[in-house]
């Protein structure tokens with residue numbers, strides 16, 4: 126069986142540290158590569174050295190998703206193939222068409238959510254996250270159900286929601302998975318609003334995708350989930366049930382606040398009065414997620430007013 130070694134790296138983000146996992150199999154691979162800050166590079170170097178390896182020895186970098194605390198140091202692994210979901214490449218390649226489209230997409234999105242224009246600077250803040258990301262593009266694009274090269278029993282399973290590039294990698298025989306940020310022991314993952322793959326079509330309903338992905342994870346009998354942050358998870362089925370129940374409760378708390386036709390921004394102001402000031406993107410995403418869920422449950426309706434703002438109302 127493949128030996129798995131955890132390497133923890135610091136991040137500049139609220140989540141704390143991130144996990145990378147070295148897989149010693151027929152091929153020497155690493156799952157996720159931290160944030161592009163010097164302290165994370167040093168932590169990776171020290172973690173490899175403890176196993177008598179250098180960056181050059183690693184043959185493959187496997188990416189769970191494109192967020193900066195996971196794809197930071199692709200450039201450090203000079204001899205490695207980089208494998209993951211095609212969506213990672215928009216960021217790793219700094220795809221100009223994607224970045225242009227992203228600005229249009231978010232401005233349109235904020236307008237529809239009824240966010241005053243003075244908050245538009247937030248769009249640039251989000252796009253600047255690319256500074257923490259590597260620039261070595263994918264050498265192999267994985268699709269849902271593909272086997273990871275060099276690891277005959279490890280299967281890529283598309284699990285969108287937290288990110289539009291998200292895979293978990295499942296080894297059913299050995300009863301484990303690399304879960305990325307699908308399931309974290311100490312915090313619920315945020316269903317971020319992101320540009321759809323292919324840059325066309327409607328906004329992905331991230332919370333609904335995420336719930337479906339959690340159910341997908343729970344459908345496997347896994348002894349261990351190697352998570353992107355925090356501890357290795359040994360009670361994934363139970364934890365999925367807890368996450369889904371808590372999300373339902375969060376949605377019902379949002380539901381209780383809707384006493385008139387309100388925009389996403391107005392509901393966020395009521396739901397996260399202080400947190401909204403510092404974490405606009407995250408709080409809007411979370412509120413929108415609850416509203417998508419309530420709409421799916423038939424509890425709210427959504428209409429567009431004469432200014433193009435979406436308004437939600439209890440049924």
Ligand SMILES: [Zn+2]
Pocket residue numbers: 140143192194195306353354
């Ligand atoms: Zn993460």
